[in-house]
Amino acid sequence: MPASPPASVPDFLYGTAWKEDRTPTLTELALRMGFRGIDTANQRRHYFEGGVGQGLAAACSAGVVARSDVFLQTKFTSQPGQDHRLPYDPAADLSTQVAQSMASSLEHLGTDHVDSYVLHGPASGDGWTDADAEVWAAMGKERDAGRTRYLGVSNVSLRHLEQMVDAGAEVPTFVQNRCFARLGWDREVRAFCRDRKIVYQGFSLLTANPEVLRHRLVTGLAARGQTTPTQVVFRFAQVIGMLPLTGTSDAAHMKQDLASHTLTLSADEVRAIESLVG
Numbered sequence: 001m002p003a004s005p006p007a008s009v010p011d012f013l014y015g016t017a018w019k020e021d022r023t024p025t026l027t028e029l030a031l032r033m034g035f036r037g038i039d040t041a042n043q044r045r046h047y048f049e050g051g052v053g054q055g056l057a058a059a060c061s062a063g064v065v066a067r068s069d070v071f072l073q074t075k076f077t078s079q080p081g082q083d084h085r086l087p088y089d090p091a092a093d094l095s096t097q098v099a100q101s102m103a104s105s106l107e108h109l110g111t112d113h114v115d116s117y118v119l120h121g122p123a124s125g126d127g128w129t130d131a132d133a134e135v136w137a138a139m140g141k142e143r144d145a146g147r148t149r150y151l152g153v154s155n156v157s158l159r160h161l162e163q164m165v166d167a168g169a170e171v172p173t174f175v176q177n178r179c180f181a182r183l184g185w186d187r188e189v190r191a192f193c194r195d196r197k198i199v200y201q202g203f204s205l206l207t208a209n210p211e212v213l214r215h216r217l218v219t220g221l222a223a224r225g226q227t228t229p230t231q232v233v234f235r236f237a238q239v240i241g242m243l244p245l246t247g248t249s250d251a252a253h254m255k256q257d258l259a260s261h262t263l264t265l266s267a268d269e270v271r272a273i274e275s276l277v278g
């Protein structure tokens with residue numbers, strides 16, 4: 001089981017991928033708009049983690065938030081997921097790479113700890129490998145040393161998770177996956193998480209599911225609640241126990257996304273959305 005269930009996780013995470021030079025401004029804006037959870041990665045190919053640190057520092061200096069108000073999550077990305085801008089020595093062993101990547105993340109983010117440290121993806125799509133076990137153990141040491149409060153894994157299948165548990169590995173506190181409605185919104189992995197009190201974080205809830213956003217049921221619920229299909233999807237995600245991510249770059253969309261939690265959906269409506277396309 002996770003070391004202890006997280007008590008202070010917000011109900012939405014702001015994702016900082018693909019924002020390049022706009023990362024500092026958008027991170028600060030997200031905090032100003034009310035987000036209290038930020039997701040990034042020490043993977044320069046898709047994220048500008050140093051820019052997240054700049055945005056957080058600006059928000060802290062302006063008195064918008066204190067560091068302790070913000071749930072800060074970053075990731076360890078192994079070499080195949082990186083470009084040439086590596087946050088570690090590629091010749092070092094995996095445990096050393098984890099320690100170097102974490103040290104670099106803390107420097108980028110201007111903090112002495114993150115709240116969640118996520119393994120960006122297992123080494124193989126087929127299952128949990130010895131390399132994953134080494135990285136995961138090294139991440140556990142970072143947690144034990146106080147440099148992260150919790151650990152998570154991303155881009156995992158049920159098979160990965162089952163093999164992880166069978167190998168005696170510590171159960172993650174978070175699982176972060178791309179969530180396809182046509183796969184029952186990642187039904188199998190969510191069920192695994194629910195049984196073990198793991199918090200499931202869903203990304204690409206909008207971009208992976210355009211058919212849901214245009215579906216009559218969803219557009220009808222949106223019209224009834226004088227809200228938008230995107231808000232229906234995010235609220236649905238929260239009601240079924242998911243922690244959703246949004247990567248919007250638009251201030252009005254930030255506001256809308258955060259306001260999703262005010263929407264009411266009945267149990268029947270939730271069930272209908274859950275089985276809409278898969």
Ligand SMILES: NC(=O)c1ccc[n+]([C@@H]2O[C@H](COP(=O)([O-])OP(=O)(O)OC[C@H]3O[C@@H](n4cnc5c(N)ncnc54)[C@H](OP(=O)(O)O)[C@@H]3O)[C@@H](O)[C@H]2O)c1
Nearest residue numbers: 015016017039154203204230245246247248249250253256
């Ligand atoms: N672990 C991983 O491997 C992994 C992979 C991918 C992503 N992530 C994380 O998840 C975060 C989110 O990524 P994502 O794939 O879910 O989203 P995304 O690629 O950032 O895209 C969100 C899309 O939804 C639109 N949107 C958001 N709110 C909206 C609203 N209220 N109305 C209309 N459109 C809206 C945005 O457009 P506007 O900008 O115009 O609002 C944008 O086009 C990333 O930033 C990253 O932190 C993790």
